[in-house]
Amino acid sequence: MTGVVLVVGSGGVGKTTLSAAIAADIARNGRRVLVLTVDPARSLARALGIHLGNTPSAVPGFPRLDAAMIDASESWEGLVRTHADPATAQRLVANRFFRAVADRFPSGQAYAAAEEMTRHADSDQWDAVVVDTPPSGGGIDVLASPRRIRGLVGGRALRWLTGPAIPGRRALYTVTARPALRLADTVLGGPLLEDVAEFLMDLRVTYDGISKRSRHVESRFKTAATVLVTTADPGPMRETARFFSELPEWASRPRAVVFNRALPAEWWRAGGNGGDLLDANLERWGAEAHRQTEARAELAARYGMIPLVVPWMAEAPTTPAGLADLAGATERLDLKSLGLD
Amino acid sequence: MLDRRLLIVTGKGGTGRSALAASLAIRAAREGRRVLAVAMADPHGLAGHLRTGGLGALPVEPHPGLSVVAIEPAAALDEYLRLRLKVPRLGVMTRAFRVLADTVPGIRDTVVIGKLLWEATRPEWDLVVADAPPTGQIMSFLRAPSTIEGLVPASRVQDQAAWMRRMLSDSEVAAVVVAATPEDLPVTEALETIAALTEERLVAVAAVVANRVLPDLLLDRARLDREPPGPRHDAALLHLEVATRQRDRLGELGADQSFPLLFGIRTPGEVASRLADYWSLS
Numbered sequence A: 001m002t003g004v005v006l007v008v009g010s011g012g013v014g015k016t017t018l019s020a021a022i023a024a025d026i027a028r029n030g031r032r033v034l035v036l037t038v039d040p041a042r043s044l045a046r047a048l049g050i051h052l053g054n055t056p057s058a059v060p061g062f063p064r065l066d067a068a069m070i071d072a073s074e075s076w077e078g079l080v081r082t083h084a085d086p087a088t089a090q091r092l093v094a095n096r097f098f099r100a101v102a103d104r105f106p107s108g109q110a111y112a113a114a115e116e117m118t119r120h121a122d123s124d125q126w127d128a129v130v131v132d133t134p135p136s137g138g139g140i141d142v143l144a145s146p147r148r149i150r151g152l153v154g155g156r157a158l159r160w161l162t163g164p165a166i167p168g169r170r171a172l173y174t175v176t177a178r179p180a181l182r183l184a185d186t187v188l189g190g191p192l193l194e195d196v197a198e199f200l201m202d203l204r205v206t207y208d209g210i211s212k213r214s215r216h217v218e219s220r221f222k223t224a225a226t227v228l229v230t231t232a233d234p235g236p237m238r239e240t241a242r243f244f245s246e247l248p249e250w251a252s253r254p255r256a257v258v259f260n261r262a263l264p265a266e267w268w269r270a271g272g273n274g275g276d277l278l279d280a281n282l283e284r285w286g287a288e289a290h291r292q293t294e295a296r297a298e299l300a301a302r303y304g305m306i307p308l309v310v311p312w313m314a315e316a317p318t319t320p321a322g323l324a325d326l327a328g329a330t331e332r333l334d335l336k337s338l339g340l341d
Numbered sequence B: 001m002l003d004r005r006l007l008i009v010t011g012k013g014g015t016g017r018s019a020l021a022a023s024l025a026i027r028a029a030r031e032g033r034r035v036l037a038v039a040m041a042d043p044h045g046l047a048g049h050l051r052t053g054g055l056g057a058l059p060v061e062p063h064p065g066l067s068v069v070a071i072e073p074a075a076a077l078d079e080y081l082r083l084r085l086k087v088p089r090l091g092v093m094t095r096a097f098r099v100l101a102d103t104v105p106g107i108r109d110t111v112v113i114g115k116l117l118w119e120a121t122r123p124e125w126d127l128v129v130a131d132a133p134p135t136g137q138i139m140s141f142l143r144a145p146s147t148i149e150g151l152v153p154a155s156r157v158q159d160q161a162a163w164m165r166r167m168l169s170d171s172e173v174a175a176v177v178v179a180a181t182p183e184d185l186p187v188t189e190a191l192e193t194i195a196a197l198t199e200e201r202l203v204a205v206a207a208v209v210a211n212r213v214l215p216d217l218l219l220d221r222a223r224l225d226r227e228p229p230g231p232r233h234d235a236a237l238l239h240l241e242v243a244t245r246q247r248d249r250l251g252e253l254g255a256d257q258s259f260p261l262l263f264g265i266r267t268p269g270e271v272a273s274r275l276a277d278y279w280s281l282s
Helices: A015-028 A042-048 A072-083 A086-094 A096-104 A108-122 A136-153 A156-162 A179-188 A192-204 A207-223 A234-249 A277-303 A320-328 B017-030 B044-049 B073-084 B090-103 B105-121 B135-151 B156-169 B184-200 B221-226 B231-253 B268-276
Strands: A003-009 A033-037 A053-058 A065-069 A128-132 A225-230 A256-262 A308-311 B006-011 B035-039 B060-063 B066-070 B127-131 B174-180 B204-213 B257-260
Touching (some): A003 A108, A003 A234, A015 A033, A015 A065, A015 A128, A015 A225, A033 A042, A072 A108, A086 A192, A096 A108, A136 A192, A136 A207, A225 A234, A277 B231, B006 B105, B006 B135, B017 B174, B017 B204, B017 B268, B035 B044, B044 B066, B073 B156, B105 B135, B135 B174, B135 B184, B174 B184, B184 B204, B184 B231, B204 B231
Parallel strands (some): A003 A128, A003 A225, A033 A128, A225 A256, B006 B174, B035 B127
């Protein structure tokens, strides 16, 4: 069975680079692997030879490694076409609210990532799928998205608009006969709610399909190995705490915590007494190294996990081989240590 | 810079947006302005940097002249319906609008932008500083009023949206501060955001700021090569390499102001009050 590695963490901590690195290392060790990224830096996109879109392509010159970049609109369109009859699917895709839901509904992009992960993992084309999660919500959004999506397509909003029984399409046009909605339309200046109801009505056709599907997605999360990435900065440290408290509801405990942009602990108070330029510089960097040591000790004490350390580099690797070296140099980021072998 | 009524601070996730917004609010208060700092989305960053403890829909005043508040979408929606749309039967309308807000994301974004603009017009404050969502999401907030204006027919909602659009695009009222760290992706996102803002004439750009910039080491490579191996050598080498990369990115960004990497500073509160010294306000 295809193993899934979920890379989570706050924005700007190097999740995308780490995801690519883990995948490249797995490929170099003889397994077929797909990395799904969200928004790679130009240099990383170049390193992976990525084309925009959900279709995986081979990374040039690096056997067994494929990459794809998640496109939420494309993913949602695929979902709707799978789970609705052609006429309804066409109406939905053409609807002005559709793109808004796919691109802007807080869980729309997150669920697209979850869906693509599941689709590719189910295809059994790869030994492992490594997922770089969208920056907002630090990964929890992705894990919570199947439930939120069921709420949206399950018609909770629709039931409120139309009353306890979901009516047929014809009855929709009497929706705004209800006094509360008439009032809303007066304020809004027109039958916007009717349009919304019509859209939700169409979306509801997909409920059984998407509901079943999203539960399958959730079962994938339960068996996935999560890798949490952080730095010593307060934002990422706070997100890490949040992740440890909220994760058990959705997935297993993180298999690894990666501490990125790490400095050697021994730089703290390593300077001479000369007080020259290099000593002054070492003193500054040493103070930063010391702050990191404290942050890592805090993580270890609080969660009983020794963070894996990735050193501070002036530049992220720009070749797949460089990426593989990065993960290869970090112990316990291989499939076996992640419990997926 | 402080003559405007609303400054919206954005930047890619991880660039120190909240720290910069907090430091700007602290600095403006030091200059004698009555300031309201607003957390538009996740309030934790601003709460930490301004040492407020928990932050909610009611303003707290951690320092004299500096108040802090978080926008809670549900409370902001109620306020919008009650005060702006003057809706009489709140219970039923609130539910109708929550349905709308879940389906038409522009509505929620408009209510949040509206809340900022209403605060900016209140006589209690000289300046409102917003800790905004990251660059990836800020455009949909700033576009929301004109989106809604185009989506709904003539009505009170449309009038309100039109007012918001006009206020935002008035460069004497509102402007955006775009932050980036001198790295590949943050700079790209900052430049894309600035280009989109300028092209669509949504909001003026007050300043482009670079954060976590390394100071010049004034050390040449030849001198470094003579240094024996060890931490002194390694720290200087890392500094030079990172600084060289940063200089390239800074060249692309073309920042108006830059803020240093604060080595070894532990608490968010310390970071914000230290960064406050670096704002150039002219």
